[in-house]
Amino acid sequence: MSRFFYPKLAATNLKKNAQTYLPYILTCIGTVMMYYIMVFLSENEGLGKMAGGSQVQSILSMGTYVIAIFSAIFLFYTHSFLVKRRKKEFGLFNILGMEKKHIARVLAIETLYVAGISLGAGLLGGILLSKLIFMVLLKILNFEVPLGFEVSGPALAAVLFLFAGIFLLTLLNTLRQIHLAKPVELLMGGQTGETEPKTKWLLVVMGTLSLGGGYYISLTTQSPLAALTQFFFAVLLVIVGTYCLFTAGSIAVLKLLRRNKGYYYQTRHFTAVAGMMYRMKQNAVGLANICIMATAVLVMVSTTVSLYIGMEDVLRTRYPQHIMISTPMPAQQSVEGLQTSVKEVLVKHGLEGKDRLDYRYVAFVGNQEGDRLITNLSNISDDSSSVREFYLIPLEDYNRLAKRTASLGDDEILIYSSGSKYEEDTLTVFNRTFSVKERLDSFFENSPNRVSISGSYYVVVKDMDVVKAMEEARAKENGDDPSGYRYYLGFDLEADEADISAVYQDIRTALGSDYPGSSIESPVAAKESFFAIYGGLFFLGIFLGALFIMATVLIIYYKQVSEGYDDKARFEIMQKVGMSREEVRGSIRSQVLIVFFLPLVTAGIHIAFAFPIITKLLAVLNLTNVGLFAWCTAGTILVFALFYAIVYGLTAKVYYRIVSWGTSG
């Protein structure tokens, strides 16, 4: 045999199977590109040196792992589909006298071609696109865009390493399958008879329970802190539930329908039930994959987009005032001294504090147990959902800020709760029992209404004596020194960001040495790191969203193609047995539509149920604007559905061409 026989045969094979190989190669190219770009960005030195850049890079490097794992699983999965389609061809080669080792050689050469094309085109595309994506990222992050163009050596190496591994694995897996199969089995190929799917009630029950469990967690989780820990558990339950119900649940439902003879043996239901049963058996896993990926895309994109869009909101929630000073006040310090220092800075800049807000308080953390607060630090955090932050404020300051003239007895309090409601009539803390005189619906304007991950209570007590007594009790219990009370001073400035930033810096210097332990915050100072984090997440969300969408498209395409081949024969038989073309067409179309939109609808339901828990997670990230998130979610779903419908339209064309819609007969 000629030296060129195998390379030639390999090339012919790829050409002959272009309809299935082309999308696969395009996907390989796409994943190579995305992986290169992601590694490029997460390793880029210029980005690392920018303020907040390293935070972005740690987010992005998380992305590289996601892409790597995903690419491996996904390419492996699609490739096994290709091999299944081609088994018949291998069987033919085998019977025509090619030994398995020769087939292996052809396959190895084919893999080399595919790898060569994918890596060549993918790296070229990745290198060209990396600059563009880099600029987009910097724009998102609000960073300056530097000049110049780079090719990253480490990124090239990472790509070659990962994808060589993936291609090798797929080849080995194919060879294993060929090696194990007998020629006759190969010839039978994909169509080794469809076994009647079994009803797996255990899986159905498990799926229902775990899906229900996931939904239940989402609907009932109240505190953001609990949401943080429960979210991944809920996600896991929903994923398990989705797989179980798509695979076993669908079959169980269809079988129940079939058992009902009056329903089943009706012209309209007969072919539909049997057809759906067959399709679900073939595609349940693929459909569940699509459903989960669609859900992931929707969650990722809607959350990151709303965080990014809502960044000003987030900043305002987290930092309600331009300058926020909170400092401990031991005996030797005075509130007046601090106010003077701040005043001096403002005078120097020719500015005045607006909406000034100041009050004295002490804060501590404890576990709420009914009307008791357990403050013993060693007990805290066992049950994260009952952790509460307490802020004690004297009545004098509260009345001043809220413009009220409330009065309180020694053991009376006013309570304002944020996060979880305080329902009790009394509150016992450090062995002192207070009676709740009034539950406040609002505190005062610009009150530090922080959405902490646990619930917070703002408790107004009679006077500073009570405040100090409580702080002493706390220190005694924890065995540390009482730190006196804390003093909060916050105000807005009518100035541009640069001036606010300058004031902020000066106040830091002015207070730094005299007031150890004080915290000085400003949204202006935090903006950069917020941009870095939320911008980074936004970028990653969109990027991974694109990757997942690409995968979804490919799965859909392969599903349509493989169903097309199977349906073609069925379509002809049905006509021969006396179904009209219109009937067959209608029946097949509705089945294809159901199969196609089932994952999307399910993803929509998942999202609806996930909404409550995600809003709580976003609250942890300081996004409390539920309306914005709702809009972003709706928008994302709409865009995705539109995109999905377009993909459906395009692949349906391929499908109809295969079943030769309208040409037969």
Place this chain on the structure above:
Amino acid sequence: MTILEVNNLKKVYTTRFGGSPVQALANVSFSVEEGEYAAIMGESGSGKTTLLNILASLDKPTSGEVLLKGKGLSTIKEKEISAFRRENLGFVFQDFNLLDTFSLQDNIFLPLVLSGKSYEEMSRRLEPIARKLGIGDILAKYPYEVSGGQKQRCAVARALITKPQLILADEPTGSLDSQAAEGLLRLFKEINSEGQTLLMVTHSVKAASHAQRVLFIKDGEVFHQLYKAGMSDEAMYQKISDTLTTMATGGGRHE
């Protein structure tokens, strides 16, 4: 009474990409009487399947007409053609044409379900047929779970259950081993003896020798026909072989 009448049927396939047109049928005329068991013989590529597809109204002739009980197939509206086919014709194909998504029983029920029959009625009809064909205990199985012969018997059951005027069979023994083929041919004879009209297309001499009449087509025309008329299967077999030899050696047409 004449059940099927075929007059001057012509079929020319025009390929889409400008290839030269293929004439599958040139001028075919014959008729089938009620209760008859006729076979059509011809080499592979002689147009047998084409003819059967036209008879089944699955395809349209280029010219000529097909009358079923005096009714021209070309006069039936497109919308009614499938119902007409379902109610008047039964089919048995070489490759069985059973749907792998249905159990054998559901495959047999398919035409009746399409006609809107109730489950009770379908079971009532199936019961005697299943008994006769000996498929009673495999009905719950799926096509891939049974042998070729069993599959073909289910296909016959599917054809019989609609009580058709005419059963058309295209190479029904083509995918069967000799034993299963023999069984099927016996079955055909049996249902024919009960009054069922059968038209079978085949290139197997063995299969054709079971029929009461054999038509030979060559070059798209009916070349010759043979009547069995009391002959034994073996004698008929011999006669068919002789005819085929004559045809192959280019012997002239004779009635």
